[in-house]
Each structure stands twice: as structure tokens, then as C-alpha cells.
Amino acid sequence: MPEYKIPESVLVVIYTPALDVLLLERADKAGFWQSVTGSKDTPDEALMATAIREVAEETGIDATQHTLRDWHLSNVYDIYPVWRHRYAPGVTRNTEHVFGLCVSPDVAVRLAPREHLQYQWLPWREAADRCFSASNAEAILQLPELIEWMRTHADLTS
Known part of the structure; x- marks a missing residue:
């Protein structure tokens, strides 16, 4: 029996404190730029673990x-x-859960060559414009607002 992907996934926007965003070019679809994405390995895998x-x-x-x-x-x-x-x-829809990962600007990036051809850091607006996925672009566009919300509600996000 073939193993199918679970139609529940994560989208992880990786960014720096200066709001530069890491984008990856898909190996299976050159020219398609995105943040980190991926499906759960098992139905009971926690979303944080998937991310x-x-x-x-x-x-x-x-x-x-x-x-x-x-x-x-x-x-x-x-x-x-x-x-x-x-x-x-018969599976045609996916539920994607959005995460943010703040890293230092000098973090080392090591791509999985079977998944991605290259990467680039772009200012958040440019990164949103470069994404092929509308939901990925929308998540990046929300980045400044979400960061500000987290700063003002730090006690709720710990």
C-alpha cells in the first residue's frame, strides 16, 4: 500500500530581527520560491514537532x-x-498551520539538495512578492504586525 502525505502541514516563516525572510527555491519546480513547508509524518505528530x-x-x-x-x-x-x-x-485540500522562527542574521543554512536549489534572504515585502503561494505571501505580509503583537503581549506568548 503506498504511503500518502497527510493533508495537514506547517508553514514556517524564518526571519531575522531586521525582518529579512529566508526563501527557498523548490527543486521539483524551479522558479517557485517559498518558506519552509511540510506535512505531518503521522496523524498524531504535534504541529510544533513537525515545524x-x-x-x-x-x-x-x-x-x-x-x-x-x-x-x-x-x-x-x-x-x-x-x-x-x-x-x-480524493484528497484535494490541505490545512496549513503557520509558525514563525526568528534567527540571527548569521545563522548557517544548509539546504536539502533534493528539496531546494538555492536560498536567499530578502526584506519581508520583497519576500512576499517572490512567493508563489498566496498563503505564504500573506503570512510574510503579516510578519511586522505579528511581531508587534508578540512584543506587546509577551506574557501571553511565553
């Missing part, structure tokens, strides 16, 4: 050594037809 694992797999960054936060945002979207074969027959 930590995907960041490590795709960038080599240990998210436990930085500030990783669940933004408590989720998007439900149609799975692009080019990637639907990865899911069980």
Missing part, C-alpha cells in the same frame, strides 16, 4: 536553538494539481 523537523530537514537550522512560535493561524487551500498524486485518492 522543528521540517526546518531541520530543509535548512539544517535547529529551531529549538531559536525562537519558534506558533502564530495560531491556519489556511485551508486546494492542493496544486501537480502535487495531488502525493495524497490519497
Whole structure:
């Protein structure tokens, strides 16, 4: 029996305190730039664990050594037809949970060559413009507002 992807995933926006955002170019779709994304490995895998694992797999960054936060945002979207074969027959929609990871500007990035061709750091507005995914772009556009909210509500986000 083939193993299908679980239609529940994470989107992790990796950014610096100066709001530069890390974007990755997909190896299976050159020209498609995105933040870290990935599906749960098992139905009971915690979303935070999925985010930590995907960041490590795709960038080599240990998210436990930085500030990783669940933004408590989720998007439900149609799975692009080019990637639907990865899911069980009849599955056409995915629920994506958004996280933010603040890292120092000198953090080392080590790409998974089977997943990504190259990476770049861009100011947040430029990064949003470069993303092929509307939900990814929207998450990046919310970055300054979310950061400000977290600063003013630090006692709630700890």
C-alpha cells in the first residue's frame, strides 16, 4: 500500500530581527520560491514537532536553538494539481498551520539538495512578492504586525 502525505502541514516563516525572510527555491519546480513547508509524518505528530523537523530537514537550522512560535493561524487551500498524486485518492485540500522562527542574521543554512536549489534572504515585502503561494505571501505580509503583537503581549506568548 503506498504511503500518502497527510493533508495537514506547517508553514514556517524564518526571519531575522531586521525582518529579512529566508526563501527557498523548490527543486521539483524551479522558479517557485517559498518558506519552509511540510506535512505531518503521522496523524498524531504535534504541529510544533513537525515545524522543528521540517526546518531541520530543509535548512539544517535547529529551531529549538531559536525562537519558534506558533502564530495560531491556519489556511485551508486546494492542493496544486501537480502535487495531488502525493495524497490519497480524493484528497484535494490541505490545512496549513503557520509558525514563525526568528534567527540571527548569521545563522548557517544548509539546504536539502533534493528539496531546494538555492536560498536567499530578502526584506519581508520583497519576500512576499517572490512567493508563489498566496498563503505564504500573506503570512510574510503579516510578519511586522505579528511581531508587534508578540512584543506587546509577551506574557501571553511565553
